Amino acid sequence: EGQLFPQSVDDLAAVLDVISRYGCHHLTLQADVRPRTLAEAARLVEGWQRLAEQVDFPILLETHRYRLTNDLLFTLDLLVQMPDLKLLADLSHYVVGRELPEPGAFEDDEQIRTILRHSWGFHGRVASSEQVQVSVGFPQHQAWVERFTGWWRYGIEDWLARPDAPNSLSFTCELGPPPYAITDANGGEISDRWAEALKLKTLIRQVWESCQR
Template structure:
């Protein structure tokens, strides 16, 4: 039977100063006690990856590794580290901004060849200021490379393209196209002007409902195409400032940890609804 795993981002554990008062082990213990299945963090530095693996294993948590390759060789080096310890999957924030599809395709095909050599999925994240920065460019990539596996962070395209609410049919269909190629999700809610809005504020409810609808569609589509048994991941990634909106003192205007727990519970409900359908 397929599993739905919810991870917590260690980046999201940072406060408004970019720090976390808890040491790594205590952070992971807190995350595990809150009912998460794993954590998301950088996973290419050999020493840090080893310590993260040991600490996560002690808490029964899986790892979504993040890497930021600029070349095929960059990913090869990161895989050398990741394969020593294993992970649920590896997410690529491709730190390069090609001007043409041909340049992007050549690089992606090199990464795909490497992905065939490991026993965990490698997913290309949709993210601003990365290879996938532009929604339409990414859609064109999918036409050329239909087997490309994405990690969908939809917040970047909502704010990057200033999508309106209520939405246009064309915009929603473009997002659904991405979701039909997605094998994992990073979760935050944005609007057309801000990359991360507080989930609990009533004025943001329409956007929360819209994102939940997108994620529901993505889960249903994944269930229809995934091999059994398999597992799908969703990372609660409510980042610190400047992602988080701050007040005059530079502090968050909402409790991100509480909102991450809310998002976790909402997504477990969505998964349950999807599982219950024929």
């Protein structure tokens, strides 16, 4: 996986030759712009899509806070206007950004499923209404673990059913260091991120295998 933080169409054009020389599974764009209108966002995305047609690896727009896709509803409106837009889903940002409740409302889950139907890769972490990254091993977070697992299962099943799905699907266990990771009064992390990443890896492998039965 490659990652870029473009602020313009030219920012992407400048690096594609280098990336093409070495190759990558896909390139993730964290679009470092915050347009106020759909028209402005669409102009940028259309430029990136034209460039994506020139390379042999997917270019995916990540759902992320403080990026073009910061707001869930704005992104959903953009998908209506650009139904062929390919996303990389990091759902944690929408959960904490919109402070989604648990248990959730049907409308919230359907909006997330719409994102998943346009997603071609995943960044995996579990969030809660108030925290962007919570421990998957703590009992108080299990409702959120189950909810994220259900979303990922839906996304994988939808991806598998696509006639144009590539040969492999990327799921990155993306457990970030502080300040993503919660810390105690001394700045120490309150859980073992490596152990949790392995646990998340095992979980998503089980989901992947069950989706193919």
